């Protein structure tokens with residue numbers, strides 16, 4: 257009987273019900289889309305932000321970073337240490353190899369250039385290079401400054417890593433000072449040793465790199481006689497924000513805790529794994545980026561929660577409007593039901609079943625639309641698809657039922673207040 | 684107070700908004716199995732009285748004892764429960780649920796009372812002569828037929844008392860007669876019946892006639908014994 261009443265009462269008022277369902281769908285689709293994105297946001301934003309720069313810097317062990325200016329070590333300790341170029345590929349073989357989005361080696365030295373013998377930092381690096389990674393399914397990896405500093409722009413040409421030609425890219429400030437343009441050549445004087453480099457491009461970075469000259473790693477190695485050596489490596493890794501657990505002292509951890517820490521892509525655990533594969537190295541998180549990344553994710557999450565809250569409220573308001581109208585139209589019917597002896601909880605049950613039906617239908621359809629919306633958001637914002645977690649479906653349905661209940665509370669209370677004496681008085 | 688009175692009102696008054704006195708100190712007693720008609724000019728308080736006897740409304744003053752229960756002391760839910768068990772209501776406008784069939788309208792009362800019993804609901808519709816209209820919705824029934832469905836709905840839970848407010852008010856003579864014949868049948872079966880009516884012909888039918896005038900009873904007549 258109950259089911260019959262429900263079916264028929266829904267059928268006869270389907271316009272109102274559809275309105276209520278649409279209100280729920282709108283809220284639910286936004287909620288499921290945002291929840292879907294929310295559960296992906298760490299990875300997505302991590303990748304996105306990491307692509308805005310290296311977040312780990314690898315130095316030779318014992319290097320005094322405090323005396324380093326513009327990538328050149330000025331410490332009195334002339335016995336400078338170096339990292340080995342032939343170990344670089346190992347960075348793509350650590351436990352979190354898939355989180356290594358890119359890296360680039362650097363070898364910097366001070367040279368004199370131009371008619372006035374200005375001191376300028378000459379940096380050798382890789383620009384955009386495909387290196388072989390032995391014994392890995394992915395076989396090779398793209399590395400070089402373009403993978404860790406994608407915002408760098410060059411007027412002219414990039415240097416081709418494979419050709420190893422005597423070419424240079426001038427930082428825009430250097431180019432201005434030397435009045436140099438792409439196509440010119442620049443004479444480099446390294447302790448009396450002279451080389452000519454052809455300027456192929458002018459570099460804009462918005463940072464200190466604009467005061468440097470860039471060339472092939474091999475060129476600087478040849479010039480300084482430091483074949484096979486690099487002075488630092490910058491690594492861009494997708495990381496998970498540091499939580500309280502990440503801040504724990506690893507020497508105090510139990511074995512289980514250590515494994516858990518090691519197997520979580522914290523910046524510190526990835527740094528440790530890099531130290532393990534690069535001989536005599538110190539891998540240091542660039543804290544600023546790491547914490548900025550964590551904060552940024554927190555802020556985005558907060559914003560998404562606020563949007564979700566607004567969506568829930570708007571949707572509940574929509575349900576309330578639909579239910580209020582629906583109950584107004586049913587005043588007489590409710591009066592009759594009361595007059596023939598319906599209990600309060602029977603009346604509530606009648607409405608609640610309807611509420612649940614609206615919530616579940618709205619939730620399921622909203623979930624479907626939400627998946628689509630999540631992909632649209634993913635494509636528009638992160639340029640990639642959003643993996644949908646199965647948990648989103650029950651979460652969406654529960655929230656949808658919640659929305660319907662909240663939206664129906666006041667109308668149902670009004671329905672319970674209907675006085676049969678008044679509504680049954682004939683007209 | 685007599686023992687075999689099923690409905691007794693004592694000093695019953697109803698006042699709207701603290702000034703309009705609609706029922707003024709009514710003392711009415713209706714015996715078990717009695718058929719009482721209430722007549723009176725429009726606005727004399729007939730519907731108001733019937734609503735109070737139906738436990739749909741409360742008096743401002745006085746007490747109402749039905750079937751041994753002082754109903755004015757009951758809570759809202761207790762009043763509903765009391766109504767379910769003891770009273771069947773018939774309205775001038777039938778008040779059927781428009782989207783349910785005749786059978787379902789009757790079963791709805793069963794549902795709110797206890798359990799649905801389709802066979803019993805069918806039998807009751809049979810009793811009011813609507814065995815052939817079970818699956819019709821109210822819009823597809825004549826006024827007389829709708830009123831018979833509403834009588835079946837009032838009867839389904841075997842209430843001791845049936846209260847009807849102008850049950851034939853919207854019907855022509857022929858249909859009115861069918862309804863009255865039904866009431867006669869129920870009266871014979873022992874139901875206590877109270878009917879509010881404007882129809883002088885009905886007024887002559889019951890056991891007694893209560894005349895209301897400005898909320899008071901006037902020269903009450905016993906039409907039969």
Ligand SMILES: Nc1ncnc2c1ncn2[C@@H]1O[C@H](COP(=O)(O)OP(=O)(O)OP(=O)(O)O)[C@@H](O)[C@H]1O
Nearest residue numbers: 699700703705723724725726727728729730731732
């Ligand atoms: N809710 C209310 N508030 C104020 N006055 C009311 C209310 N309900 C009824 N009344 C008044 O009470 C008086 C009695 O009304 P009631 O409906 O009982 O009359 P009645 O005898 O049934 O009349 P009719 O024969 O027209 O049906 C009327 O004057 C009416 O205006």
Ligand SMILES: [Mg+2]
Nearest residue numbers: 729730731848
């Ligand atoms: Mg009336």
